[in-house]
Amino acid sequence: MTTTTTYGVGIGWRPEIAGFVAGLPGLRFAEVVAESVPAHDDLPPGLAELLDRGVTVIPHGVRLSLGGAEPVDPGRVEHFAAVAARLGAPLVSEHIAFVRAGGVEAGHLLPLPRSREAVDAMVANVKRVQAALDVPIALEPIAAVFDWPDDELDEAAFLTEILDRTGALLLLDVANVYANARNRGTDPLDLLDKLPLDRVAYGHVAGGAEHDGVYHDTHTDAVPQTGPGPGHRPLRPAPPAGPDARTRRRLSPGGHPARGARRNRRRRRLPVRYMTTDDPIALPGGGEGSLADRQAGLVAALTAGAPVPEGFDGRLVEIARVALLRKRAGEVAKQWPLLAAGLGGGWMREFAGWAGARPTRGALRDGWDLARDLAERGALAGDRGCGVGGARGHDGL
Numbered sequence: 074m075t076t077t078t079t080y081g082v083g084i085g086w087r088p089e090i091a092g093f094v095a096g097l098p099g100l101r102f103a104e105v106v107a108e109s110v111p112a113h114d115d116l117p118p119g120l121a122e123l124l125d126r127g128v129t130v131i132p133h134g135v136r137l138s139l140g141g142a143e144p145v146d147p148g149r150v151e152h153f154a155a156v157a158a159r160l161g162a163p164l165v166s167e168h169i170a171f172v173r174a175g176g177v178e179a180g181h182l183l184p185l186p187r188s189r190e191a192v193d194a195m196v197a198n199v200k201r202v203q204a205a206l207d208v209p210i211a212l213e214p215i216a217a218v219f220d221w222p223d224d225e226l227d228e229a230a231f232l233t234e235i236l237d238r239t240g241a242l243l244l245l246d247v248a249n250v251y252a253n254a255r256n257r258g259t260d261p262l263d264l265l266d267k268l269p270l271d272r273v274a275y276g277h278v279a280g281g282a283e284h285d286g287v288y289h290d291t292h293t294d295a296v297p298q299t300g301p302g303p304g305h306r307p308l309r310p311a312p313p314a315g316p317d318a319r320t321r322r323r324l325s326p327g328g329h330p331a332r333g334a335r336r337n338r339r340r341r342r343l344p345v346r347y348m349t350t351d352d353p354i355a356l357p358g359g360g361e362g363s364l365a366d367r368q369a370g371l372v373a374a375l376t377a378g379a380p381v382p383e384g385f386d387g388r389l390v391e392i393a394r395v396a397l398l399r400k401r402a403g404e405v406a407k408q409w410p411l412l413a414a415g416l417g418g419g420w421m422r423e424f425a426g427w428a429g430a431r432p433t434r435g436a437l438r439d440g441w442d443l444a445r446d447l448a449e450r451g452a453l454a455g456d457r458g459c460g461v462g463g464a465r466g467h468d469g470l
Contacts, residue, residue, distance in 0.1 A: 083275070085292075086130070091119025100128055107132035107165070112155035130160045131275075134167035139198045139212075140185040141171035142365035154205040164274055166211040166244045167202070169195060169235060175369030179376060180404075180433045181397050183368075186221035187231040190364045192238070199239040211274035212236065213244035216252035216281075216290035218393040222384030228253075229267035242274035251297065252281055252290040285392050376432040398425055401433055409440035415453070423447065 083102035086094055094103065103123055110116065110132065116124070123130060134153055137145055157165045170182040185191040203210060214232055226234070236243060245268070247261075254261035280294035360366065373379035375394045381387045402424040406413035413420045427443050434442070447453045 083129075083131075085133075085277075086120060086123070088117055088119065091117070095119055095122060100126075102129035102131060104131045104133045104166075105160075107134040107153050107156050108136050108149075110156045110160070112152050112159065116159075124160065129163065131162050132156045132160060132165045134165065135182065136172060137167050137198070137202065138170075138172045139167055139202070140169055140191060140195045141174060141198065142194050142363065142368055143174065145198045145201050150202055150205050153202065154207075157206060157208055162208060164209045164211055164242065165206065166213055166274070168213045168215050169232065170215045171368055174365065174372045177369070177372050177376060177432045178434075179372045179397070180401050181375075182215045183371065183375075184215060184217035184220065186364070186367075187224035187226045187228060188221075188364075189225060192226075192231065192234050194364055195235050196238045199235070199241060203239070203241075209242055209274070210239075211242035211244040212239075213246055213277070214249060216246075216249040218256065218287055218289070218396065219386055219389035220257075229264055233267075233269055236269060236272055241272075243269065243272045244275060244277070245270070245273045246277035246279075248277060248279040248281060248290050248292065248296070252288050255288045284396075287389065287392050289396060372432075378430045398428060401428060401436075401439070404436040405440045405443070408436045409444070412440055412444055423452070 081099070081101040083104060084094055084097065084100065086103040086105045088109075094100070100123075105120060110120070115121075120130065132153065137149055137153065139145065153165065153167075168182050169185065171185060172179050172182060185195065199210065199212070212235065214228075224231075232243075235241070250261045250264055253259075254264065278296060279290070279292040280296040281288055281290045281292070282294045283289070367382055370379065370382040371385070371390075374381045374385075374390060375397055381390045399421070402421055405424065406420065416423050424443065427446055428439065431442075433439055444453070
C-alpha cells in the first residue's frame with residue numbers, strides 16, 4: 074500500500090546559502106543538485122547537518138539528459154542512484170530536457186520537440202534510470218526561451234504521455250509554467266487544467282526577469298504578482314523562505330525515514346541495474362534529420378556559433394545563446410575570481426570572444442584554457458593584477 078507524507082515548505086540547498094538554510098526554523102525538506110553531492114566522500118558540512126537534524130533531502134538531477142537521443146551515461150546514473158541512497162531520499166527528480174548531443178555539453182537544460190520521437194527517447198532513458206533506483210522519480214518540465222518548429226503534440230499531451238508510459242511522478246514548477254505561458258502568450262491555467270495534478274510529487278516556486286522582450290526563469294528574482302493570461306490573473310506570492318525558495322505539494326510514496334535508517338542507507342552503494350539488450354526499451358535511430366542529428370545541430374548553434382537549424386526562430390535562439398554565454402561566464406568567474414576581477418569591465422567581452430565558438434569543458438577547465446589563451450596573447454599584464462597567478466593556482470589540470 075502506498076502512503077503519502079506531507080512535509081510542508083522546503084528550500085533549494087546550495088553551498089552559498091548553507092548558513093541561511095541552517096537557520097530556517099521548522100524546515101522539513103530541502104532539494105540539492107544531485108551532481109554537487111559526492112557519492113562516497115564526505116558530504117558538504119551544511120548538508121550533513123541538515124540530515125542530522127532529520128531534514129529530508131531530495132536529489133535533483135540536472136545532467137542526466139533524459140530527453141537526449143543518446144543513451145543516458147551509466148556513470149552518471151550510478152552517481153545519481155548512489156546519492157539518492159546515501160541521502161536516504163524518498164524520491165529523486167530530474168528534467169524533461171536534454172543537455173548534450175553529439176558528445177557536446179550545452180551547459181543548460183534545453184527543450185525537446187513535442188514529438189513522438191522525443192517521447193520515445195525520454196521514456197527509454199527514464200526507464201533506464203528507474204532500473205537503477207530504489208525510489209520513485211519525479212520529472213520536471215522546463216522553461217524554454219524557444220520552441221521546436223514541428224510539434225506533433227500540445228504540451229499537456231506531451232507531458233502526460235511521458236508520465237503515463239514511465240509511471241513517473243510530476244515535479245510541477247509553477248515558475249516554468251508561468252515563464253512559458255508569458256513567452257508564448259498563453260494562459261498558464263489552461264495547461265494546469267490539463268495536467269495530471271494527482272501525480273504531483275512536489276512543486277517549485279521562484280521568480281524571473283524580462284530581457285530582450287523574453288521572460289527568463291532566473292530563480293533569483295522576485296515572484297511576479299500577475300500572470301500573463303487573459304485578465305492577468307493574480308498569482309499567489311511565494312512564502313518568505315529565502316533565496317531559491319521551493320514549495321511542495323507532497324512527497325510520495327513512503328514516509329520520512331528514521332534518522333538511523335538514513336545513516337545506514339548513506340553508507341550503502343547501489344549498483345546500476347541496467348536492462349539487457351533484450352529489454353523492450355529502444356532509443357530512436359540516428360541519421361540525417363533524426364532527433365539525434367537535430368539535437369546536435371541545435372547544441373552546435375548554441376555553443377559553437379554554428380548555423381541555426383532550419384525552422385527555428387533565429388532571434389530566440391540567439392537570445393538563448395547569449396543567455397547561455399552569460400551563465401557560462403558567471404560560472405567560470407566563480408571558479409576563477411582573480412581572473413575575472415583582473416579583467417574588470419572587460420571580463421564579459423573577453424570571455425565571449427574566447428568562448429563564442431568553443432563548447433564548454435566545465436567551468437574549471439574553461440577558466441584554465443581562457444587564462445592560457447590570454448597569457449599567450451599578452452593580455453595578462455602584471456599591472457592588471459590577475460591572470461597568471463590565478464591560472465597557476467589551478468595547475469595540474
